[in-house]
Amino acid sequence: MDQLTVNQVTVQEIKLKEFCNSVWTRLGVPEKDAQVTTDVLVLADLRGVESHGVARLPRYYTDLKNGWTKPTDQSKIIKETKATALIDGGQSLGQVVGRRGMELAIKKAKETAIGIVSVRNSHHYGIAGYYSLMALEHDLIGVSMTNAAPLVVPTFGRTAVLGTNPISLTAPASKEKPFVLDMATSVVPRGKLEVYDRLKKKMPLGWAVDATGKGTSDPHTVLDALSKRLGGGILPLGGEGEEHSGHKGYGLALMVDVLCGVLSGSATGLGVDVDKAKPNVGHFFMALDPAAFRPLEDFKRDMDRLSQELKNSPKAQGQNRIYVHGEKSYARMEKCRREGIPVGTAVVESMRQVGTELGVPLSF
Amino acid sequence: MDQLTVNQVTVQEIKLKEFCNSVWTRLGVPEKDAQVTTDVLVLADLRGVESHGVARLPRYYTDLKNGWTKPTDQSKIIKETKATALIDGGQSLGQVVGRRGMELAIKKAKETAIGIVSVRNSHHYGIAGYYSLMALEHDLIGVSMTNAAPLVVPTFGRTAVLGTNPISLTAPASKEKPFVLDMATSVVPRGKLEVYDRLKKKMPLGWAVDATGKGTSDPHTVLDALSKRLGGGILPLGGEGEEHSGHKGYGLALMVDVLCGVLSGSATGLGVDVDKAKPNVGHFFMALDPAAFRPLEDFKRDMDRLSQELKNSPKAQGQNRIYVHGEKSYARMEKCRREGIPVGTAVVESMRQVGTELGVPLSF
Numbered sequence: 001m002d003q004l005t006v007n008q009v010t011v012q013e014i015k016l017k018e019f020c021n022s023v024w025t026r027l028g029v030p031e032k033d034a035q036v037t038t039d040v041l042v043l044a045d046l047r048g049v050e051s052h053g054v055a056r057l058p059r060y061y062t063d064l065k066n067g068w069t070k071p072t073d074q075s076k077i078i079k080e081t082k083a084t085a086l087i088d089g090g091q092s093l094g095q096v097v098g099r100r101g102m103e104l105a106i107k108k109a110k111e112t113a114i115g116i117v118s119v120r121n122s123h124h125y126g127i128a129g130y131y132s133l134m135a136l137e138h139d140l141i142g143v144s145m146t147n148a149a150p151l152v153v154p155t156f157g158r159t160a161v162l163g164t165n166p167i168s169l170t171a172p173a174s175k176e177k178p179f180v181l182d183m184a185t186s187v188v189p190r191g192k193l194e195v196y197d198r199l200k201k202k203m204p205l206g207w208a209v210d211a212t213g214k215g216t217s218d219p220h221t222v223l224d225a226l227s228k229r230l231g232g233g234i235l236p237l238g239g240e241g242e243e244h245s246g247h248k249g250y251g252l253a254l255m256v257d258v259l260c261g262v263l264s265g266s267a268t269g270l271g272v273d274v275d276k277a278k279p280n281v282g283h284f285f286m287a288l289d290p291a292a293f294r295p296l297e298d299f300k301r302d303m304d305r306l307s308q309e310l311k312n313s314p315k316a317q318g319q320n321r322i323y324v325h326g327e328k329s330y331a332r333m334e335k336c337r338r339e340g341i342p343v344g345t346a347v348v349e350s351m352r353q354v355g356t357e358l359g360v361p362l363s364f
Numbered sequence: 365m366d367q368l369t370v371n372q373v374t375v376q377e378i379k380l381k382e383f384c385n386s387v388w389t390r391l392g393v394p395e396k397d398a399q400v401t402t403d404v405l406v407l408a409d410l411r412g413v414e415s416h417g418v419a420r421l422p423r424y425y426t427d428l429k430n431g432w433t434k435p436t437d438q439s440k441i442i443k444e445t446k447a448t449a450l451i452d453g454g455q456s457l458g459q460v461v462g463r464r465g466m467e468l469a470i471k472k473a474k475e476t477a478i479g480i481v482s483v484r485n486s487h488h489y490g491i492a493g494y495y496s497l498m499a500l501e502h503d504l505i506g507v508s509m510t511n512a513a514p515l516v517v518p519t520f521g522r523t524a525v526l527g528t529n530p531i532s533l534t535a536p537a538s539k540e541k542p543f544v545l546d547m548a549t550s551v552v553p554r555g556k557l558e559v560y561d562r563l564k565k566k567m568p569l570g571w572a573v574d575a576t577g578k579g580t581s582d583p584h585t586v587l588d589a590l591s592k593r594l595g596g597g598i599l600p601l602g603g604e605g606e607e608h609s610g611h612k613g614y615g616l617a618l619m620v621d622v623l624c625g626v627l628s629g630s631a632t633g634l635g636v637d638v639d640k641a642k643p644n645v646g647h648f649f650m651a652l653d654p655a656a657f658r659p660l661e662d663f664k665r666d667m668d669r670l671s672q673e674l675k676n677s678p679k680a681q682g683q684n685r686i687y688v689h690g691e692k693s694y695a696r697m698e699k700c701r702r703e704g705i706p707v708g709t710a711v712v713e714s715m716r717q718v719g720t721e722l723g724v725p726l727s728f
Contacts, residue, residue, distance in 0.1 A: 158681070179619075213679065258505075261666075
């Protein structure tokens, strides 16, 4: 989306983090938890998922200010076995609860080869990839999913019932970058419609439907109807109807709601994150030890081989590179750490306003 | 695809099964294993996945006749923990090895809340859904995936490197039908191109690319180039390039190869099921006990509620029904059990030929 957003400034990672941390601590979040929350946000910007980065700070600020999110960690383990746990998030910060959930899954995977942790009563937790990436530090396969507020219309429907419900899976490699899949199960995120709307551009057909359930290329109508809950919304991966298998993307979104919402006893479907005072978001975390199946080095070597096989395969006319998932984000992260993180001026302005209200000066 | 294939006969399930069983046993497959192989095939026809049904009998026959598939079960557990196992399939029938794998995952889930079984050195195992459905009989969540021979072109590529690599996940419900997701990660299966080719119809753009990597609506060119390994192939879910997120479908296909191929030490990518004498297909099975997280009845009640919420949500103009995954297949299964299973006359003819070679008369 970079090339579409023209007005932006470049901010050093450390400056961005300092500001976010100050905001959270000023709102009563303990230093350690503030850092986690900041890390998740800034990682999204570093990896190029701006919609889930510091652009969300004002939203989290509002939630904390209104007491909808608890500043201190209220999460509790409700039920536990050797390989599984259910955590109640106690309406704490989704990032703090999410990190705790994944840490527990990792601990269990180290002892039992697998750990699955289900979380209920949490908040928006940022990018799914943050948590699955944690598994890589331990040479584990990591899985992270969350349900989310309804934005996605089921096949043959005309009302958003499911969230963009992302799936992230990571797997360690040796010389190659790790495999990092981190994808919404919708064809595009809402942020993409917002960019087209801002630029008054028509979007491709197959991204969204209007309030009658008909495909449309007008982002404004869709966003307007969504915000007023009049109907319409984003299409699942595969698009409208069944011709390009939109029912598969719908099925994946529903699978995520089953594993995040139903398994944990969180809200599901129309109920997720709609009541701001009780969002009741659900997450699913899994860590799996490849060494329980074969020597880790063999696993990593074969990850390299598969990665290389894909990247070395012949390119389509007009293309010069095939990517493996994660590569683009790692490249962007390195560039941003070298040159600074691009942040839209509108986002900077909204951060400045929060800073002014809290007495936290913005130094960029 | 039913409405596109005109020449078909209707065969009672029992007749179809008797014939298949006789073929397998005549080839040296023990009665019990023959029944499993038949059950997987006929379930595909019952559920409407004709491409994976008895149409495959001649292929399995050839594999057994040539010794590429071992008629008796050679599978062995290589490595095992409380929650995991690695099975070497010993080039036995994929259905027999697959069933053994899922049975073991279920046993482990009953003891440890989760069971994950990774399988290497197996064969094509039929529909992924057969194995995930097994979990439902035990009120467990079931997951089944397999890698497969290269047919799918990675985003920006022009050669098929990955298989149609399906994902199946099932979850039990109470009054509603269980959730049964069973989907190839490609936009369409090869069988769909074959149907369009047979009818000399143009297929929609966005299903496949030609040998240069360019989108095409000519199924014949694609199938011909694929069979001669000249390049081209089916697109991942999301279609060509990144505009409709084809990279997500590509990522899902790769994820399946990581979990099936790399995790087990099977062939991956270009190497899967290409050497007929050593297909080395990999599978991934998981069973998960929802009761480890919350009371089973609560889980099932919320599955019902989510299902109903989707089905009762407003329909797009011109549509009168929203489906939840599995519903169509259950309806088709009931109809086929009542009225018989439609089988294409060309398929019947190919079965008759096998029967003639083996001295097994075809009674339909």
